[in-house]
């Protein structure tokens with residue numbers, strides 16, 4: 257008999273980056289609910305007040321995800337919770353280039369947390385809202401507008417300073433959309449593999 261592995265994850269990132277949407281997408285897939293886009297579009301969120309704990313089973317794995325508020329006044333909770341998790345998911349809105357420097361500061365201060373640094377807690381960075389700017393279904397004018405605001409994967413890596421993170425720290429940047437689900441389960445799969 258082998259006990260079910262539990263994966264305890266901290267889900268952080270600036271407010272409005274799409275953490276709760278991404279998590280809802282993952283969980284609803286598990287419930288076999290969001291098979292078609294009609295249902296996916298029904299996912300609607302509101303700003304997370306403080307934090308919320310979401311637990312779900314995926315095959316043999318039990319996920320325990322702390323979905324944190326990204327609002328400024330709640331961000332000091334991230335450091336505290338980072339001392340109690342096995343992995344971190346850091347969500348960035350690729351259309352929010354105005355606040356990418358703030359996202360970098362928050363990521364770097366997480367990386368400076370003693371337990372994150374010493375235990376080399378793996379971090380997946382979701383370069384989220386990838387559906388904006390690349391969507392084919394937007395008309396050309398809209399598409400151009402979004403594209404000019406959207407950060408490329410390379411821009412995200414540079415702006416967050418990913419390549420200067422300690423080589424021993426497991427870090428992965430994953431292009432994602434919490435609305436369509438692109439990259440979401442892949443990101444969590446990577447975390448799962450990085451933890452074991």
Ligand code: GTP
Pocket residue numbers: 269270271272273274275276277278300301302303304305324325326327347384385386387388432433434435436
């Ligand atoms: P806080 O709880 O306040 O920290 O925010 P959050 O990071 O949990 O953001 P939330 O999931 O509530 O999403 C914020 C807004 O972004 C909502 O209007 C979502 O519909 C939208 N959104 C989230 N993910 C995506 C995405 O991948 N693509 C697009 N186009 N919109 C998204």
Ligand code: MG
Pocket residue numbers: 275276277301302303304323324325326
């Ligand atoms: Mg939220």
